Amino acid sequence: MMPGDLFPRHMMTIKxxxxxxxxxxxxxxxxxxxxxxxxxxxxxxxxxxxxxxEIARQLNYKxxxxxxSLRCQQSGTLALLFFEDPTPDDSLINPFFHSMLGSITRACALHGHDLLVSFQQLSSDWHADFEDSNKADGIILLxxxxxxxxxxxxxRLVEQGTHFVRWGAALPGQPGVSVGSDNFQGGFDITTHLLDQGCRRIAFLGHADxxxxxxxxxxxxxxxxxxxxGLTPEAALQHDAxxxxxxxHNxxxxxxxxxxxxxxxxxxxDLIAIGALRTLRERGLRVPDDVAxxxxxxxxxxxxVSPALTTVQQDTKQAGQLLVEKLLGLIAREPVEGINIPVKLVVRESSRRQAL
Amino acid sequence: MMPGDLFPRHMMTIKxxxxxxxxxxxxxxxxxxxxxxxxxxxxxxxxxxxxxxEIARQLNYKxxxxxxSLRCQQSGTLALLFFEDPTPDDSLINPFFHSMLGSITRACALHGHDLLVSFQQLSSDWHADFEDSNKADGIILLxxxxxxxxxxxxxRLVEQGTHFVRWGAALPGQPGVSVGSDNFQGGFDITTHLLDQGCRRIAFLGHADxxxxxxxxxxxxxxxxxxxxGLTPEAALQHDAxxxxxxxHNxxxxxxxxxxxxxxxxxxxDLIAIGALRTLRERGLRVPDDVAxxxxxxxxxxxxVSPALTTVQQDTKQAGQLLVEKLLGLIAREPVEGINIPVKLVVRESSRRQAL
DNA sequence: CTGAAAGCGCTTACAG
DNA sequence: CTGAAAGCGCTTACAG
Incomplete structure (x- = not known):
């Protein structure tokens, strides 16, 4: 170290x-x-x-x-875009997405990445330019x-070469890579369970298109x-929601x-089911005895809720992990396929008939 | 434009x-x-x-x-650090924080900032170096x-000059700036309500230190x-939770x-109350008639939940907004004070006595 | 109103 | 194993 050269730069930036x-x-x-x-x-x-x-530690250097990121042209950051349903009011996010958020942040941390979170109105233009601005290396759509x-x-995202994965039904012919639950199997299993409980006329609440x-x-x-x-699905028993x-409820x-x-x-x-529970209670129908x-x-x-709800559990932990890993795969230019994750039937009181 | 100079740079980077x-x-x-x-x-x-x-638009330039950020020495990004309670398992975040997350992201967007989200184990070293690494201009602790x-x-954060705000009781003598609810008033109001319903021996579930x-x-x-x-609080009626x-429940x-x-x-x-509801149900005690x-x-x-829970509503919308605004104030080197936000009593069935 | 120059703080060839 | 040089893509004085 030259005597005359002692820390001149350091002296200037110490503040x-x-x-x-x-x-x-x-x-x-x-x-x-x-x-x-x-x-x-x-x-x-x-x-x-x-x-x-040692010096870096002492100076709390980071x-x-x-x-x-500028030099390496990658940020070590992923972006999570939440799309909200009609309710543009406060904070009524689907609780399911909350679990996803938890597992996604955890998976990101595990892979040494940071996570940018953004809420989007479905109607508006997607603020999907995190990657274009080099703030994120890829995007998770939820x-x-x-x-x-x-x-x-x-x-358009595919066309632009944006790296993204989305949570949703992984079906053939969709643009991009999707990770979802095995919704078909879930619907099959829970309906079979209801049939096993002796139910014969089952209403389905939810869009089916x-x-x-x-x-x-x-x-x-x-x-x-x-x-x-040997039963026939009846259109009259399905109602959009x-x-x-x-x-x-409606x-x-x-x-x-x-x-x-x-x-x-x-x-x-579950949210639809909880609304239905309220309707049934209001109409004096007992769950599960009158209606499971x-x-x-x-x-x-x-x-x-009371009675506790029988439902199909989605594996949010694995889902978050897979979303992150698939996205990192895309970023690394590896071949990546969509996937449907197995689900699990969880039986609780709302469908347990006393007498079979 | 010199003829020989036509777009040479552009030709090279068009890919x-x-x-x-x-x-x-x-x-x-x-x-x-x-x-x-x-x-x-x-x-x-x-x-x-x-x-x-026009050219920028055509090229989808961002x-x-x-x-x-490097040039300006600020990122236009805030970081949100969630601290989790004992449950290091999956995704059991306090639902209250979910609402906060919603309002914080919204407030960030409103102010043209992006939000980094990170979950922390309470025990581990805080990953509070978002600001040190210039990834964020300031930090929200939740x-x-x-x-x-x-x-x-x-x-230590104060000492290092880190810009941060925390959600919590804003009390004198605390390091940094806190935004919280008026917890005292909330406790006062809801207890007064119980007394108005004729309750005389009120158990308090939750830490009180x-x-x-x-x-x-x-x-x-x-x-x-x-x-x-004119009643005297009894230590025997308080239990930590x-x-x-x-x-x-416990x-x-x-x-x-x-x-x-x-x-x-x-x-x-609310989570404590919901646990208590379960205990009371298990013991055959009716809510609110036996116990409000x-x-x-x-x-x-x-x-x-059933019966629907009387509670004190925290204004998460305003909370998120204030957290973001106070933090931006700190970053702008304005004088910033902590604040306790007014709360609202919400009366539902769990405390409504039939006969007074 | 516009351009040439400098520089933010790194990382990565390149040369030794 | 180490250093001198270049450059990532901007923004901000500075000069005109």
Whole structure:
């Protein structure tokens, strides 16, 4: 170290944040060597590295992510876009997505990535430019809504070469990579369970068309289970509903007011089922004795409502992990396929008939 | 434009993302002019600006955030750190925090900022270096837990000059800026309500000491309400609990097993109250007739459990907004004070006595 | 109103 | 094993 050269740079920046150049001066090495040492490069002398690391620790030095991201052209950050349903009011996010958020953040942390979160109105232009601006290396799309309204934008993302995965039914012919639950199997299993409980006329609450592919798959499983027992699905027993409690409440009400008779409600989601529970309670119908009720998702609420809700559990932990891993795969330009994750039937009181 | 100079730069980068230099070449201006035009600087000729904007649109150009953040030394990003309670398992985040997340993301968007989300184990070292690495301009801390365990780290953040706000009881002598609910008033109001319903022996479920300042404030309000009616708070009627359903269940059970008699449960949170509801149901006690029950938070579940839960509503919308605004104030080096937000009593069936 | 120059703090060839 | 050089893509004085 040259006497006249003592820490001039460091003296100047001591007030602000320390940079790798400050450390270089203090350690008497060049700035690239500091960079190498901090990144654990093997081509740095062990003692030099130790000295550098110690100084960095003392100065509470942290690598400037903007600089390193700019240089490396990748950010180590993923973006999560939540799409909200009609309710643009406060904070009524589907509880199911909350679990997903938890597992996604955890999976990101596990892979050393940070997570940007953004809520989107379905209608508005997607704020999907996190990748374009190099703030994120890829995007996770999460949220129900009319599939037909989003498919065009998905295609544009594919076209632009944006790295993204979406949570939803993984069906052939969709743009991009999807990770979802095995909705068909879930619908099949829970309907079979209702049949096993002696139910014969099962109302299905939830959209059953291509606008809502996940619900449609659940309905397909539902119908298949009926047919497997020699029953015929009746269109009159299906009523559209989106995944809110109110929507479920209204759908159940509509069927009752229309004079439909049924001994079970197979709801396309827990929130819908909880809305139906309310309708049935208001009408003095006992659950499960008069009408058995089932949901889908196994949100935390499902076990706490009264009667506790039989439902299909989605494996959110695995889902979050897979979403992150598939996305990282895409970013690494590996071949990536969509997947449907196995589900699990969870039987609780809402469908347990006393007498068989 | 010199003939020999036609788009050479552009030709080279047309495969990758467009940069401001590409646009400059195409528009026949210098790169700084492009930068100015895109940022809406008034010192750019209107026609030039128009031409530049059009080219940028065609190329789907987005400003590189890493470059601009590096240059400007600020990221336009805030970080949200969730601290989780004991349950390191999956995704059991307090539903109350979910609402907060919603309102915080919305407030961020409103102020043109992005949000990084990270979950922390309380025990581990805080991953609070988002600001040190220039990934975020400031940090929002969110999560219950033992205050004594975090206060030291909060002090270190203050010392380091980190910009942060935390959600929690805003009490004198705390390090940093806190935004919280008026927990004292909430505890006072809901206890007064129980007294108005004819309750006389009210159990309080939740920690009531300085380890959990928010709960302690609620208890203080509770005790004050009793005294205002000439009653004396009894230590035997208070039982510690953290904000989980299980903890509430156990606390209520412990009081019953200990032989305490009470005609109301004033729980320090909705989750605790819901746990208590379960205990009471298991013991064959009717709510509200035998025991009235109240919570605190007004999570979505509160209105859906049976009987629906009387509780104190925290204004999460305003909370999220204030957290973001206070933090932005700190970042802008404005003087910023903590605040306690007014709360609202929400009366539902769980405390409505038939006969007064 | 516009351009040439400098520089934010890194990482990565390249040369030794 | 280490250093000098270049450059990632911006923004901001500075000069005109």
């Amino acid at each position: 602000g944040k320390a940079t790798s150049l400050d450390i270089a001066h203090m350690a008497g090495v060049s700035q690239p060597t500091v960079s190498r040492a901090l990144r654990g490069s093997p081509m740095v002398n062990a003692e030099t590295r130790k000295r550098i690391l 690598v400037d992510k903007n600089a390193s 949220g129900y809504g009319d599939y037909h309204e989003s498919v065009e934008r998905l295609e 291509s606008h809502y592919p996940e619900f449609a798959e659940r309905y397909r499983g539902h119908a298949e289970a009926l047919r497997a027992r 989106i995944t809110t409690e109110d929507s479920g 759908a159940c009400l509509a069927l009752l007011d229309r004079g439909e008779r049924f001994d079970a409600v197979c709801a396309a989601s 009720v089932t949901g889908f998702d196994d949100i935390p609420l499902a076990g706490s | 990758g993302k467009a940069t401001s230099l590409d646009i400059a070449h195409m528009a026949g201006v210098s790169q700084p002019t492009v930068s100015r035009a895109l940022r809406g600087s008034p010192m750019v000729n209107a026609e030039t600006r128009k031409r530049i904007l 400003v590189d955030k890493n470059a601009s 999560g219950y837990g033992d205050y004594h365990e975090s206060v030291e780290r909060l002090e 300085s380890h959990y300042p928010e709960f302690a404030e609620r208890y203080r309000g509770h005790a004050e309400a009793l005294r205002a009616r 953290i904000t989980t359903e299980d903890s509430g 606390a209520c059970l412990a009081l019953l097993d200990r032989g305490e008699r009470f005609d109301a449960v004033c729980a320090a949170s 029950v109240t919570g605190f938070d007004d999570i979505p579940l509160a209105g859906s």
